[in-house]
Amino acid sequence: MxxxxxxxxxxxxxxxxxxxxxxxxxxxxxxxxxxxxxxxxxxxxxxxxxxxxxxxxxxxxxxxxxxxxxxxxxxxxxxxxxxxxxxxxxxxxxxxxxxxxxxxxxxxxxxxxxxxxxxxxxxxxxxxxxxxxxxxxxxxxxxxxxxxxxxxxxxxxxxxxxxxxxxxxxxxxxGVETKFLMEKGDKPLIGMTNLGVLTKGAIEAINYIEENGYEVIVFHAVGSGGRAMEQMMKEGIIGAVFDYAMGEIADDVWHVLRAGGPERLTVAGKLGIPQVLCPGGAEHLGILVEEHEIPEAFRDHKQVFHSPVIFVPRLNSEEMIRVADDILKRLQYTKNKAYFMFPLKGVGRYSIPGGVLHDPEADAAFFDHLRKNLPANIEVVEMDTHAEDPVFVKKAVDLLIELIEEN
CATH class of the missing domain: 3.40.50.12020 (Uncharacterised protein family UPF0261, NN domain)
Known part of the structure; x- marks a missing residue:
């Protein structure tokens, strides 16, 4: 035809x-x-x-x-x-x-x-x-x-x-016969953010979501990914979200590579979409540099190169509180019940015990600031695991499905 x-x-x-x-x-x-x-x-x-x-x-x-x-x-x-x-x-x-x-x-x-x-x-x-x-x-x-x-x-x-x-x-x-048609049904399409430091956990989450009879679309949280996920929420394509990666928020505070923009982390709350949150990758920045160049402002920070041109500095306690404040500002739009997961042993592969960006004091300052200031409708779930632990991921998915089924 x-x-x-x-x-x-x-x-x-x-x-x-x-x-x-x-x-x-x-x-x-x-x-x-x-x-x-x-x-x-x-x-x-x-x-x-x-x-x-x-x-x-x-x-x-x-x-x-x-x-x-x-x-x-x-x-x-x-x-x-x-x-x-x-x-x-x-x-x-x-x-x-x-x-x-x-x-x-x-x-x-x-x-x-x-x-x-x-x-x-x-x-x-x-x-x-x-x-x-x-x-x-x-x-x-x-x-x-x-x-x-x-x-x-x-x-x-x-x-x-x-x-x-x-x-x-x-x-x-x-002429391609495959169509992108979202039929309204009992089970919404789930959106999930991911970063390279969370990929093992993301795969675990995908498998577990599918075992529970849901489908999931994953977005690489490098700025465009998070914004695309939220645009799909606005268009009615995505009906629930496991916001597993928040590096876009940290980078937005410093206006660097993965910056998610001012609307990031606000849309699900405004629309009343079920959401479970995890600050994956929010403990470091992604900065585009000349090959193996270390920016002067971060020479005294723990650091690693994600690639020869992507410099990754660990944020200290004071800087982590700045990120927490920005997260809190965005979550003020969340009016419905939501869950915020705290992986106390590291929000990504770099910051787990033994990892190149491990800094338990900075993590503790970050979690403590969030714990004291999150809105009452956002329930904190603390787990003595890292973000990629299957136990942590399955708990997050279970809570999301609970929210979906309550709606």
Whole structure:
């Protein structure tokens, strides 16, 4: 059955590339839906959805944008218009994948649109800047970035091949039969955070969750992972959470590698989602450095390199209390009953007895500060184990299932 591929292209500058992609998609047996996201110039090839239609959906007629056209004014209008049109067509089954082309500005516009589309829906961005840091463009959505290598400025033998590959990728993704459909049932999908220093415990948790008849989706808690989990809570995909890793909170206090942002650790509480919490990995930071470089501010700390370019300093007692205060600030939004697990022998593999970051005094200061200041509705569960101990993990899962079944 024919699939429909939406194409996000500025037709005043990339009309040749657009026409080529339209032909390639038709050769593959699919249907192109060409959307003109340009503003200033007239389209060089006819679109299926015009810039006029998109601008109107975005809240401002194109003739108003053209009075004194600026990217700052036009881009948000075109982005919102495309989001409305595409989400409507996705919901009605009229579009099966989206493919964008662009340089710096086009990548920003297309990716802003793609970030507002559903998880699992195929999103491909052919970009001149895809070889750089794409975190700001991908955000927390499943966008596939494809480096164009050369500029996207007229056709040549090389760009034809790149664009043909992109068309084939979009067609292939659109035709995949596996769907991401969450059916409402008695048992919610559980979200769980994880870090490398907790992976053995995470595997134990996954197995035990599945033994109890639930499914779990695990997020690497490196900033984007925690934010993605919480976005899925907002979208109703995730209905319970074992927040096993809180390194994103520690890194947010110092604004370093795994920073989870200001909303992290607040969403489940605001939504009333059952949650069990564990401060896994919150006793250290992850700092991106030049290979084996030790930042001056942490030379007197216990330390280890997680990789040659990821420096990991152990936080001392005073610094651990700063992390605890930040956790407490975020948990003020938790109104329902929740559990906070204290693994007294270490919150991660580095800090267990004998570990390179073992510091029982700093751990004790951290736990004591939390114990004294957590809201009354968050019950502390202390265990004389480390965070990866199967006994600890199973207790956390049992408590989460108890909360789910109480709801």
């Amino acid at each position: 024919n699939k429909t591929i939406a194409l996000l292209i500025t037709l005043d500058t990339k009309e040749q590339e657009a026409a080529f992609l339209v032909d390639e998609i038709k050769k593959l047996g699919d249907l192109p839906l060409l959307m003109d996201i340009g503003v200033v110039g007239e389209p060089g090839t006819p679109p299926d959805i015009t810039r006029e239609e998109i601008a109107l959906e975005g809240g401002k007629p194109i003739h108003e944008l053209l009075k004194n056209p600026t990217r700052e004014e036009a881009s948000p209008v075109m982005v919102q218009g495309c989001i409305k049109i595409l989400n409507r067509k996705i919901m009605s089954g009229e579009v099966d994948a989206v493919l964008g082309l662009g340089g710096t500005q086009g990548t920003s516009t297309c990716c802003n649109i793609m970030q507002a589309l559903p998880y699992g829906f195929p999103k491909i961005m052919v970009s001149t800047i895809a070889a750089g840091d794409m975190s700001g463009f991908v955000g927390i959505k499943d966008i596939t970035m494809m480096f164009s290598v050369s500029d996207i400025l007229r056709l040549n033998p090389f760009t034809r091949k790149i664009l043909a590959n992109a068309a084939a990728a979009a067609s292939g993704m659109a």
